[in-house]
Amino acid sequence: MSRFSVIIDRDTFRFSALHWVKYNPTVIDQDHAGGLSVRRENITIVEPIHEHTFRVRLEITGGLNEFGCVVDFVLVEQMMVKILRQYEHKILIPANDPDLILREKDPQVKIGVLHREWEFPIKDVKLLPVKNASTESIAGMILAEFVAVMQKNNILPQPFSDDQFILTLEEDIGMYARVAYRAAK
Numbered sequence: 804m805s806r807f808s809v810i811i812d813r814d815t816f817r818f819s820a821l822h823w824v825k826y827n828p829t830v831i832d833q834d835h836a837g838g839l840s841v842r843r844e845n846i847t848i849v850e851p852i853h854e855h856t857f858r859v860r861l862e863i864t865g866g867l868n869e870f871g872c873v874v875d876f877v878l879v880e881q882m883m884v885k886i887l888r889q890y891e892h893k894i895l896i897p898a899n900d901p902d903l904i905l906r907e908k909d910p911q912v913k914i915g916v917l918h919r920e921w922e923f924p925i926k927d928v929k930l931l932p933v934k935n936a937s938t939e940s941i942a943g944m945i946l947a948e949f950v951a952v953m954q955k956n957n958i959l960p961q962p963f964s965d966d967q968f969i970l971t972l973e974e975d976i977g978m979y980a981r982v983a984y985r986a987a988k
Contacts, residue, residue, distance in 0.1 A: 808864040809873045813880055816859040818887045820929075822895040822936040823852045825902070825916070847902075849919045852894070857938075859887065859945065860971040865960025873960050886948050890941075893929040894921075897936045938980040942972035950984050 827843050834840040861883060865873045896914060897903065904915035912925045933940040950968055953959050960967055968984035 805866070806864055807867060807873050808862055809876065809879075810860065810862045811876060811879055811883070812860040815880060815884050816861070816887065817856055818890040818892075819854060819856045820890050820893050820895050821852050821854045822941075823850050823916075823919075824937050825849050825900070825935050847917060849916050852919075852921065855974045857890070857941070858973040859883065860973070861949070862969040862971075863960060864967045864969075866962060868961065874958070878958070882952055883949060886945060886952070890929060890945075892927070894923055894927055895936045895941065896928055896930050897933045897940070898930040899932060899934045901934070938972055938974045938978070939982065942970050942980045942982045945972065946970040946982050946984050 825847055827846065828848050830842045830844065832840045832842065861879065863874050863879070867873065896905075898905075900916060902916050904913075906913040907925060910925055911922055912928055913920065913922045914928075915921075931940070931944060933944065946968060949970070950959075966983060969981065970984075971979050971981045973979050
């Protein structure tokens with residue numbers, strides 16, 4: 804049986820959101836032999852909060868259904884737009900960050916991470932079930948939610964296998980995270 808892929812890369816697959824990422828900074832030096840040497844600093848940094856207009860590209864692979872299609876393009880677009888709408892104009896907070904301090908006092912929330920602290924309206928915050936609000940983590944969450952909706956509504960391509968869904972999330976021109984769906988075991 805042949806496998807086909809559809810790729811959906813629409814202007815409607817965008818959302819603007821704020822985030823920050825924690826990381827260990829690196830320093831690139833010239834070594835004694837004239838080559839490059841990379842050294843990781845032994846500190847954790849929280850980068851400044853900043854905004855991206857994220858863009859999603861979705862690839863779905865499978866056999867053809869009785870109508871000669873892998874999936875209904877229109878249905879997939881409508882589902883993804885509804886999922887992405889949850890992130891639109893939100894501040895993405897990694898709720899599983901062990902350094903996160905969250906104090907809610909309606910209608911505000913105070914957020915602290917290491918040496919940084921912010922206060923936002925609660926309605927503008929989206930808590931994410933991740934340790935870091937990296938583009939990779941955000942991509943994985945979006946794809947997992949999309950596949951869960953497909954499974955719940957029994958509209959998966961047939962035969963179903965884990966490798967049928969690939970989501971690419973662009974955070975800036977030429978900067979992408981790509982994730983392939985894997986079911987939790």
